[in-house]
Amino acid sequence: MSGRLEGKVAIVTGGASGLGRAVVERFVAEGASVVIADIDDAGAGDLARALGDKAAWVHCDHTRTDDCAGAVAFTLDRFGKLDILHNNAGGPFTGAFADIDDETLDRVIGLNLMGSLKMTRAALPALERQAAASPAGACLLYTSSLQGLKAKPNFSLYTVAKHGLVGLVRSLALELAPKNIRVNAVCPTVTETPMLQHFLSGVASDREEAMARLRATIPLGRMPEPQDTANALLFLASDEARMLTGVALPVDGGQMAM
Numbered sequence: 407m408s409g410r411l412e413g414k415v416a417i418v419t420g421g422a423s424g425l426g427r428a429v430v431e432r433f434v435a436e437g438a439s440v441v442i443a444d445i446d447d448a449g450a451g452d453l454a455r456a457l458g459d460k461a462a463w464v465h466c467d468h469t470r471t472d473d474c475a476g477a478v479a480f481t482l483d484r485f486g487k488l489d490i491l492h493n494n495a496g497g498p499f500t501g502a503f504a505d506i507d508d509e510t511l512d513r514v515i516g517l518n519l520m521g522s523l524k525m526t527r528a529a530l531p532a533l534e535r536q537a538a539a540s541p542a543g544a545c546l547l548y549t550s551s552l553q554g555l556k557a558k559p560n561f562s563l564y565t566v567a568k569h570g571l572v573g574l575v576r577s578l579a580l581e582l583a584p585k586n587i588r589v590n591a592v593c594p595t596v597t598e599t600p601m602l603q604h605f606l607s608g609v610a611s612d613r614e615e616a617m618a619r620l621r622a623t624i625p626l627g628r629m630p631e632p633q634d635t636a637n638a639l640l641f642l643a644s645d646e647a648r649m650l651t652g653v654a655l656p657v658d659g660g661q662m663a664m
């Protein structure tokens with residue numbers, strides 16, 4: 407039986423860990439060839455080797471224009487085309503807005519918003535070529551966050567960046583629809599990845615207590631796993647979602663319905 411992404415080529419930024427890693431594993435299992443574009447050379451290399459010929463890795467800090475161009479060039483050289491770019495790399499921020507210095511402002515917005523803009527810009531010519539060559543078109547995906555749709559105190563810069571990604575998705579969905587490039591985002595709630603550690607201490611000093619409190623905020627009563635977000639992205643990337651563009655899909659166990 408053929409996979410749901412058979413023959414497609416994808417780049418996943420931040421693909422060495424957490425949500426991105428789950429996406430890389432799922433996309434490869436569904437028949438795609440995937441380039442892991444990450445600053446974690448050891449983690450990306452280990453994952454690519456474990457997955458075999460259908461995975462490769464390239465050092466890419468997506469906040470650097472040259473690295474983004476290099477990741478796209480590497481992908482075209484290795485796999486010959488690009489069908490899917492998943493802009494996933496990002497990182498945490500918590501703190502009072504009044505305390506934010508210029509370095510923090512540039513770093514958090516750079517990592518969570520500017521990097522995805524730069525990577526998108528670098529990949530667009532290759533995606534446009536592929537969309538023109540294939541009736542299935544091409545596809546841009548973003549990992550936003552529930553903080554891209556709603557807000558809570560002391561998350562200002564992260565919230566600005568993740569809302570920015572949702573705005574980008576809606577704008578590009580309209581701009582690129584005539585070229586048959588679909589543009590969608592997932593908006594996960596708290597998910598157990600290495601990044602979650604950053605938030606737990608702000609919830610409760612005891613880890614189990616913090617996890618229980620977070621779970622209690624989710625109507626389905628369980629915390630999503632990285633695979634839940636990967637499953638949503640698999641659907642959005644697949645031809646089954648051919649009429650979906652401009653969507654910011656919560657992966658939140660019902661929190662947005664509250």
Ligand SMILES: NC(=O)c1ccc[n+]([C@@H]2O[C@H](COP(=O)([O-])OP(=O)(O)OC[C@H]3O[C@@H](n4cnc5c(N)ncnc54)[C@H](O)[C@@H]3O)[C@@H](O)[C@H]2O)c1
Pocket residue numbers: 419420421422423424425426443444445446449466467468469494495496497498517521549550551552593594595596597598599600601602
């Ligand atoms: N874990 C959550 O609760 C959660 C919830 C909603 C959204 N998100 C978003 O999901 C995405 C992935 O987060 P995660 O939880 O898997 O975190 P993670 O820390 O497990 O993984 C992040 C990956 O990004 C890579 N990375 C960091 N800076 C980079 C850069 N400049 N260029 C390229 N790669 C870089 C890291 O090396 C790492 O492999 C982020 O955008 C995050 O904001 C996470």
